[in-house]
Amino acid sequence: MKYSDMKSFLKEDLGLTIKDFEKLVGSKPKSLTNYTQRKQMPRYLGIVVALMRLSSSKFSRNEILEIIKKEVESYEENCVWH
Numbered sequence: 001m002k003y004s005d006m007k008s009f010l011k012e013d014l015g016l017t018i019k020d021f022e023k024l025v026g027s028k029p030k031s032l033t034n035y036t037q038r039k040q041m042p043r044y045l046g047i048v049v050a051l052m053r054l055s056s057s058k059f060s061r062n063e064i065l066e067i068i069k070k071e072v073e074s075y076e077e078n079c080v081w082h
Contacts, residue, residue: 001046001071003035013053021049046071 010016054064
């Protein structure tokens with residue numbers, strides 16, 4: 001998940017700012033904004049955001065599984081392995 005996508009999902013779907021999300025997951029202040037220049041957010045953060053979006057009851061069980069699958073696939077496609 002890209003930083004811009006995460007920021008958009010948090011705001012539009014959950015009504016949260018990046019600062020709110022940092023507090024929620026226990027990140028240090030402004031630690032997530034360090035990812036603005038990277039291609040991908042850490043996988044676990046993308047999955048957390050995806051699950052939070054899905055818990056908003058807008059999605060069926062199948063849609064939830066599909067969104068998680070897409071998140072994992074997106075990460076694997078864009079991940080640079082060293």
